[in-house]
Amino acid sequence: MSSHPQHAGRAFNPAKVAIPRLDRRGDEPPRKQPKIKPDRVPRACMGCRAKKIRCNGVQPACKTCSDNATHCVYASSRKDRLKTATEHNEDMMQLLRSLRNSVGESDRDKIDDILSQVANDVGDAASTLQRSPDKFRSVDEEGEANVSATVGTNEDLDNMNEDIMSSEQSRATGYVGKNSEVQWLRQLHYETDAGSHDPSASQGPYGPPGTSDRASEERAEALRQRQTHNSTYQQHTSMFNFNLDDEAVDMDFMVDPLALPTIDIANRLVRCYIDNVHNSVPILPKKAFTNEFFHHYASIAQETPHMLSQKWQAMLNLVFAIGAVYSHLTEADWRGDERDHFVYYSRAWALSLKDPWWFSHPDLQQTQITGLLAIYYLAIGHTNRSWVVIGMAVRSGFGLGLHVRNEDRTATFVKKEVLARTWWGLYTLEMLLSVITGRPSVGIESYCSVSLPLPISDDEFEETRIQALFGTWARPTTTKEPVSLGGSSEPPPTGSIRDPSNSGTYLTSTVKLVEISQRVLTEIYSPGVKRESWKQVQQTISEILEQLESWASSLPPGLSVTPHQHGGGDHVMTYERNNLKVFYHSTKILTTRPCICRLDRRIPNQSKSSNDSNEKTAAICVTSAKAITALLPDALLPENIATERYRIYETFPWWAVVHYIMQSLAILMLELSHEASSRDEQSDTMTALKKLVRWLRTLRGNNGMARRAHSIVLDILKKMAARIPIDIADLLAEDQTEPAYADDTQAQSNLFTQGHVTDEFLGHYNASQQFPDYLPTGSYPPRGNPVLHMLNSPIPNLLITEFDQYNPLPFGNGEVFMGQLDYGEPQAGSSGMDGASGDGRNT
Numbered sequence: 001m002s003s004h005p006q007h008a009g010r011a012f013n014p015a016k017v018a019i020p021r022l023d024r025r026g027d028e029p030p031r032k033q034p035k036i037k038p039d040r041v042p043r044a045c046m047g048c049r050a051k052k053i054r055c056n057g058v059q060p061a062c063k064t065c066s067d068n069a070t071h072c073v074y075a076s077s078r079k080d081r082l083k084t085a086t087e088h089n090e091d092m093m094q095l096l097r098s099l100r101n102s103v104g105e106s107d108r109d110k111i112d113d114i115l116s117q118v119a120n121d122v123g124d125a126a127s128t129l130q131r132s133p134d135k136f137r138s139v140d141e142e143g144e145a146n147v148s149a150t151v152g153t154n155e156d157l158d159n160m161n162e163d164i165m166s167s168e169q170s171r172a173t174g175y176v177g178k179n180s181e182v183q184w185l186r187q188l189h190y191e192t193d194a195g196s197h198d199p200s201a202s203q204g205p206y207g208p209p210g211t212s213d214r215a216s217e218e219r220a221e222a223l224r225q226r227q228t229h230n231s232t233y234q235q236h237t238s239m240f241n242f243n244l245d246d247e248a249v250d251m252d253f254m255v256d257p258l259a260l261p262t263i264d265i266a267n268r269l270v271r272c273y274i275d276n277v278h279n280s281v282p283i284l285p286k287k288a289f290t291n292e293f294f295h296h297y298a299s300i301a302q303e304t305p306h307m308l309s310q311k312w313q314a315m316l317n318l319v320f321a322i323g324a325v326y327s328h329l330t331e332a333d334w335r336g337d338e339r340d341h342f343v344y345y346s347r348a349w350a351l352s353l354k355d356p357w358w359f360s361h362p363d364l365q366q367t368q369i370t371g372l373l374a375i376y377y378l379a380i381g382h383t384n385r386s387w388v389v390i391g392m393a394v395r396s397g398f399g400l401g402l403h404v405r406n407e408d409r410t411a412t413f414v415k416k417e418v419l420a421r422t423w424w425g426l427y428t429l430e431m432l433l434s435v436i437t438g439r440p441s442v443g444i445e446s447y448c449s450v451s452l453p454l455p456i457s458d459d460e461f462e463e464t465r466i467q468a469l470f471g472t473w474a475r476p477t478t479t480k481e482p483v484s485l486g487g488s489s490e491p492p493p494t495g496s497i498r499d500p501s502n503s504g505t506y507l508t509s510t511v512k513l514v515e516i517s518q519r520v521l522t523e524i525y526s527p528g529v530k531r532e533s534w535k536q537v538q539q540t541i542s543e544i545l546e547q548l549e550s551w552a553s554s555l556p557p558g559l560s561v562t563p564h565q566h567g568g569g570d571h572v573m574t575y576e577r578n579n580l581k582v583f584y585h586s587t588k589i590l591t592t593r594p595c596i597c598r599l600d601r602r603i604p605n606q607s608k609s610s611n612d613s614n615e616k617t618a619a620i621c622v623t624s625a626k627a628i629t630a631l632l633p634d635a636l637l638p639e640n641i642a643t644e645r646y647r648i649y650e651t652f653p654w655w656a657v658v659h660y661i662m663q664s665l666a667i668l669m670l671e672l673s674h675e676a677s678s679r680d681e682q683s684d685t686m687t688a689l690k691k692l693v694r695w696l697r698t699l700r701g702n703n704g705m706a707r708r709a710h711s712i713v714l715d716i717l718k719k720m721a722a723r724i725p726i727d728i729a730d731l732l733a734e735d736q737t738e739p740a741y742a743d744d745t746q747a748q749s750n751l752f753t754q755g756h757v758t759d760e761f762l763g764h765y766n767a768s769q770q771f772p773d774y775l776p777t778g779s780y781p782p783r784g785n786p787v788l789h790m791l792n793s794p795i796p797n798l799l800i801t802e803f804d805q806y807n808p809l810p811f812g813n814g815e816v817f818m819g820q821l822d823y824g825e826p827q828a829g830s831s832g833m834d835g836a837s838g839d840g841r842n843t
Contacts, residue, residue, distance in 0.1 A: 181665075181666045207222040209531055374387075548587060559580055561577070578652070
């Protein structure tokens, strides 16, 4: 056995022995490195791999592909492919989220299911990879996509934080939703109080979007944390309600229900209604109603009995009542006693109170009575009652099929048009009240197929004219359906978007705008919006704003809401054009209101584009509030208040003047409270705010709602002035110079005060003495409170309790109004109303 160490190392030895490294001799050549084939590349192209030939790996094209003039593609590594697939999945998830609001409910649920299945997997993969620098950051990095829509000012949409049934006043106010300016004032008052103690009181937390149980639990937990963190007590909504629902509306049955005002007063009252209400809310057929009105008075003057249903006389008295309210607000020289509208209202109540209303099947006259009653309640400030009654009217319209297209072969063209306008009048009024009260609407667009109004005036309602102009025209049945022709190769003379300005085009324009408002309530203020992300709400707001601009650009020139579109010189529809301007800017305010808050403090990791969008949307909201302010007359001086005060009722929808003023005021006050604007912008906002406050002070002399609203606004401004640098010394000084009221929150103007009213206040014809057998015996309830009579009845009204003594609802039966009236020319001797057309304004 050799003793050389090298050989010794190969010998078997159970014990491992460390062998020292041998020193290399200097003449020994260097050890050769492993040979690498020169044609070996890290990755071959897809073409060479498919052909199984050598690839030289040159990029962007290898030698083989270049020689063969074929496309050379190199496959990415496995890690790169995973990264790319993850990025594509995130992009597709983001696309599905953006499309979610544009599809139906069933497709929306499918999208939610898909997102819930893949969101976690994609999120886990994305967390292990770094996104490419040339891509937008992921959804997980965009804070606006990961926070619920309640982060905006429409927070807590799905809950109520007060006991509405705790007092008579809170019951009179009822539930008020987040889209009402009453809630905005309440929130402003709360934030002002909370901000003085804790500047971070409204900074969250807020839960995530989504439909899963986990997302719902996280939102509920976020709400509990906010409530725990914000210890400031939030006062009842009724404390900020400037409506007059808590005031009594008694029916005084000492009046003679068949008594009538003199023809001069009656003519003026009907003129007030026709000129200032009918075009916006065409519940009654104008020509038929005025013809029957003059025929009735002519029969009284000639002592020839002209029998009319009690319901028609009830409608006439409600028209008188509405006209009387307008005459007092505008301080017309011919106006009667300040409580005369209560007399007309009591007569209408007595005439229509025959059977309990829930036993009666709907008929057209009952529907018209409830619609007129809703207008009257709204005009005197009883918004809650008005909302209840208009809901009854719309449901009666559903019961009569007014909401669907009329294909009755026995119905005339005039009758179909009148019925269609009656429906759309009720529809628009119900939506206005839903906006004011913040409550859901029952007039849902998808349920309606009734034709839109024809582009003609009520004065042109003649069978031959309508048949000649529109007999072969396939009229649109929804606002989204384009106008088309059926059986005619030529377009109708007045069938384009450039129709002349008249009551038909005005009502159609109003309906289209109302349906945009309905979308706002559904997609921004409904409780289900809490499941959406703030990013989705931003997209919805952007789409609605585009829809509003499209609506504005489609208006006829005489009804345009933008100065550059209005051709000027058309003064026929000035009042209606001003109404559309107010509706337009009010809808903009409603749409953009959720951005009037410090979203930059509420949304963590918010992207710059989202923050810019919030600021732009908030600026649109403030601009719209200032636009409404600009519509009001300027320079109200003490010496001309008495003569200029009525001008606001010629500019604004007079039955909701205070609503629009307070809506704009709330926005301007919120903007100031956040201190987010520049000094110049703040000065401009303060100027507009003071103008609105001064108009409230001007109107409070004969408007109980304005009086309450002025008191509420001043109280909040005083709190704001103690916390932020705003100067309201001039407003306070001016308020001291006006006559003081003992209790502004409970004060009642003479116009809206219910006293003991009887016929002695009014000059009238006593129709019951001329026609003593006209009214059937036993058709009146006992004198006194009708509700107490019902409570003692063998069949009591299940919807009326001892707490609802001032909420009249019952109506009786009667013949259908449409079937009784002739739509021909006015009878001889009564061709018009004082010889004037219905386009004038009566003050």
